[in-house]
Amino acid sequence: MLHNKVYPFYFILGTLILYTVFFVLPAVMGLGYAFTDWNRYSTDVNYVGLDNFRTLMSSENNYTEYARNTFVFTLCTIVLKTILGLAFALLLHNGVKHLRSLYRLIIFLPAVLPMVVVGIIFHSVLNPRRGLLNESLRAAGLSGWTQQWLTNPKIALLSIIGVDTWKGAGYIMVILLAGLQTIPTEYYEAAQIDGANALARLRHLTIPLLRPALIVATVLNILYGLKIFDVVYVLTNGGPGYSTEVLYTAIFKEFSKGRYGVGTALSSLLFIVMVFIGYFVIRLMEQGRTND
């Protein structure tokens, strides 16, 4: 057909081949290797059934705890980033007349910085003795609030959540700002005439109309949270003990130890979960596009 001549298939091939070889092929191979004793120290790879999955589930290996940390991290960062992102977006959209783009520029800045650098900076900021955070608390007369931010096992994960929220809230703000700009201003005029107060307008008008943006922001946050690695690696590397160990830092440790079979089993579980979520988010994005 004429179409195939003007829009030839080979245009797709470059993308298709790179993507298939470096993304899909490893994922599919993983589904097979997850059932083997593959490791660095032996060239033999033997089928071991569900052994790797038993290792992952067994209590002496702490994997359930790493999964729990990852879950806590994901849930907390979603809630914090969404609340702060929404508050910032409303403030910039409705609250100020001037300097809006300057504020947005600065609040979004942390989102473009490399996570490694953010981790190193917060190493210093969270230093218990002379870090900026404890120093500021002392200066404000709140010495009782100072903490061993990264070395107290009860607090370390919360500190990491705080750092990640600092970095990511601006991103969510930008998404929600774009969402707010699509809401026709006439709606607010009407609500105004009906005598709805600010809180009622937020609950019954802004949030329902922002729903698509909020859902996509949440799903992006879920995918990001489950894959979290660098902020944990740089700030605590899973410590103290295993109190901040997440799935991807555990995977890196399996990699370093050469226990490829167990690591692959874990990666494959994550693959299945995320493809499931991914299917959902892509459907959502496509839906938004066709409705437009």
Add this chain to the structure above:
Amino acid sequence: MTKDRSFTARAGFRLGHLPIAKKVGQQGFNHLLAILICLVMYAPVHLVVVNSLKDRTDARSMSIEHPTTLHWENYSTVIGRGKLEQAFLNSMLYSSGATLLATTLAAMAAYVMSRNKTRLNRFLYFFIIMGIAMPINFFTLTKVMQMTHLINTQIGIIILYAATQLPFNTLLIYGFVETLPRELDEAAIVDGAGPLRLFFRLIFPLLTPVLATAALLSFLDVWNNFIFPLYYLNDTSKWPMPLAVYNFFGQFESYWNLVSADIVLTVLPVIAIYLLGQRFIVSGMTAGAVKG
């Protein structure tokens, strides 16, 4: 006209029926709040800038105070000791190479899949953008890298980075191609231009805004990436900036002035790109989240 209307509506939403004095007070309070948020976002960046110019003893406490004398020599010291020239060139090579590859290939694929919506192409589009959610299996990817002889090579890391950028770039560009009128292609076909000439002479220039967005986001993402070189580049001479700065931090943890200077040099290109391409970056990061 529309601007005027939205202004009154926004003012109404914001201020309701408050008297003038109260309105001015509310604006002032909102600005204060916005400035406070900006300070929290900017403070850690400011912290490394001022400390990069102190001597070792003054920088040890990493306080926000300004340096008494400016120690510009920290920068030359860190460039020499941190092997930053090499790392900078590596980062440039990886980021530009992967960006060029991922943007061009994605544009070609997105164009054909969007214009020629056969059942196969629609499936392939969906298949490719699923990569946005897919996690990487680092174990089996190692195997693929070994099989293709790309492990621990610079070309290998460029291809790997390009592959990670392809799904999102394809999504982004596909959405933009949808908005271009088909009549353009038809006119060129009548002129007898082949598909490659049609695409690169006629379509490519029209895609400039979305290509800029895709390229800037890819560049930043690759520049900031830490995990691939951590897994796949053993050779320090091939390390990019984030890995070099992390390694430097490990070696010179007590020299916060040097670590700060290293951080400034690592994020300088990122901030320059962010300031110059802000409009494109924000539009790309919100694409998909709000309509498409």
